[in-house]
Amino acid sequence: MINSDLQSNWKDSIYRQREELARMLREPIERVAELLHAVWPDKQQMEDVLLHGFSSIPYCTSLYVLDMNAVQLTENIGHAGVVTGHYNRDRSQRPYMREPVPSWGFLLSDAYISLVAHRPSLTALKTIRRGDSVLGYLGADFDLRDLPVTSQLYKEPELWRQIKGDPAIRSGLFLQTRVESPMDRNMDQTLSILEEMLTERGVFQTQIHFSSSQATIWMNDDPYRYRILDIDALKDPDICLVYPRQPYPAEAVIPANQIATILDNFKILRAGDPNIYLRLATINLYNGMVSLTFSCDGSHYMPYDEFLLKNLTFWFGDIAA
Structure with missing residues (x-):
């Protein structure tokens, strides 16, 4: 049994780190998402939006667009441009798709192990809206190795x-x-x-x-x-x-x-x-x-x-x- 004070200690450190990352990433991701509803669901035009906006999202490894069923409507967009082989990919069983997106439409997922690199990663999801209707999601993947650590390392608690x-x-x-x-x-x-x-x-x-x-x-x-x-x-x-x-x-x-x-x-x-x-x-x-x-x-x-x-x-x- 691990003492609850220890859990709150390292979990508090994680919470502070995630808060800072969300503050850093939310605005540039939202700016790209706002451009997508106008070209929805044209694959080529959405990929052009992602290509133009990719460099504005710090530390991002890939961008893509999903429909409401978590099926990919674009290829992945990465540092090298368009990465083929991801169109129509079903991401519905990935950990970040099982987390509820908050009412304000932005989710920074819990960390998970990526399928390809087998490394700790996380994903940001932003709802794409047209008026009151939700069309789908903009997804942005991040490798934890690339993300800055903004919170102090937690201190090991001095208790039994x-x-x-x-x-x-x-x-x-x-x-x-x-x-x-x-x-x-x-x-x-x-x-x-x-x-x-x-x-x-x-x-x-x-x-x-x-x-x-x-x-x-x-x-x-x-x-x-x-x-x-x-x-x-x-x-x-x-x-x-x-x-x-x-x-x-x-x-x-x-x-x-x-x-x-x-x-x-x-x-x-x-x-x-x-x-x-x-x-x-x-x-x-x-x-x-x-x-x-x-x-x-x-x-x-x-x-x-x-x-x-x-x-x-x-x-x-x-x-x-």
């Missing part, structure tokens, strides 16, 4: 989220028990080394795979590449010699003195119950979040301080007693 995993794994949860891994046998040594890496050696994110005895790390001075530390590295303090000492980042949300406590809590959740146990955990210093994936395949994402407030009863219920 729980996401359910594979039902097949959950259904067999009590048929399995934790098997001790090499990391389990070297847990204290491993967590001490990871604490050193996070607080003194420039690691800003680590993903700890308890069951497979490895950790993936991301470095401040090389953030686009990850590095994998196997159990041989994780139990050998000499690994710290490979990574020069660096100041703890001032932008980090998690205080350096809380890293050891977080790792200790991971250890407790790993060994707290033979059936429900921690398989994977992540710490990110900059967004202040930890993530946890358990043997039931369920995942939790939460701020580090909220995580530290949770006791065993929260995670394991009455089993913790």
Whole structure:
């Protein structure tokens, strides 16, 4: 289950982007549509209107005219001019034709995957009117790669989220028990080394795979590449010699003195119950979040301080007693 606050966050960002795109595209599309009713339904004359008006619509990849049944009355008009093979094409089953056109006669569709390029795209539809009668639609297609992004990237919300995993794994949860891994046998040594890496050696994110005895790390001075530390590295303090000492980042949300406590809590959740146990955990210093994936395949994402407030009863219920 994805928290509704997260949905509103990224959906609000999409809404603002679509509002700006509609504001940018509506007027030039309407100007072309207003010229079509006078030459309706002559194919050649409508294509001439589209050819003349194509360059006035920013970022457009193709223009075409549809009748009320979404059957195409013209060829496609694109950057290279007339693109044949589309006349009489039935677009009635395309996603944008299933959305209701608002009463004001202009629709900017939801994004969809295009048939030819298989890329995220969207379509604008403008009703073509003669008096009070609706004749058809002017369609304008856009490749999302070409459209400008006008809204800011949404911020990942700093709140607890729980996401359910594979039902097949959950259904067999009590048929399995934790098997001790090499990391389990070297847990204290491993967590001490990871604490050193996070607080003194420039690691800003680590993903700890308890069951497979490895950790993936991301470095401040090389953030686009990850590095994998196997159990041989994780139990050998000499690994710290490979990574020069660096100041703890001032932008980090998690205080350096809380890293050891977080790792200790991971250890407790790993060994707290033979059936429900921690398989994977992540710490990110900059967004202040930890993530946890358990043997039931369920995942939790939460701020580090909220995580530290949770006791065993929260995670394991009455089993913790």
